[in-house]
Amino acid sequence: MVSYKDFDFFVFDWDGTILDTISSIICSYQYACKEMGFPVPDDDVVRSTIGLSTEKCLRICCPDCPPERFSEYFALYTSHYLPREANLQLIDGMETLLRDMHAAGLRLGIATGKSNKGMKRVLTKYGLEGLFESVQTADDNFSKPNPSMLYSISDDSGVECSKMLVIGDSCLDLQMAQNAGASSVAMTYGAAKKEDLQKMNPLSLCGSAEELRKFLRL
Helix, strand or coil: CCCHHHCCEEEECCECCCECCHHHHHHHHHHHHHHCCCCCCCHHHHHHHECECHHHHHHHHCCCCCHHHHHHHHHHHHHHHHHHHCCCCECCCHHHHHHHHHHCCCCEEEECCCCHHHHHHHHHHCCCCCCCCEEECCCCCCCCCCCHHHHHHHHHHCCCHHHEEEEECCHHHHHHHHHHCCEEEEECCCCCCHHHHHCCCCCEEECCHHHHHHHHCC
């Protein structure tokens, strides 16, 4: 049976996997579109973009927005999202799991569509900055599902992608893992529908941090 011993590095997505951000991200993109007078995307359209860089999300969620108004859009999005971020909660049981993994000597990283600034902000806020050996963002890498972030983690850690386990809540996370030759586990409480995640053939579908712990046999 699969266990944590089969992997040398564990790569977590952030939004929707560690922090319960999905509903706040969706309503913030919709708010910016509405305020600028553009068609408002439905929830599923925004969900499908979570994990991409912010600019790619914008181009999909608000295709009518011209490039010269991107900064206005981002400002509206940020003004709506940041006050909500202050009240967001970590996924139940995830902090304990991460701390237990770190204490056991397991090597952890993050691959996220967030910016460096945004990632630094939330890691500090939740006191998790010391747990992750490598943090890769869309600022320094191509967006998921491009495997660039996993290649960067491999460069940082010396671990081949084939010995990594990617844990994420979106099809983009799982496709990134496939593209790099890494294994994956899908968390079913986040951005993507369970049936869509299943089609990506992850090693397991986990509905909670506790289920992930059991899968890893920690």
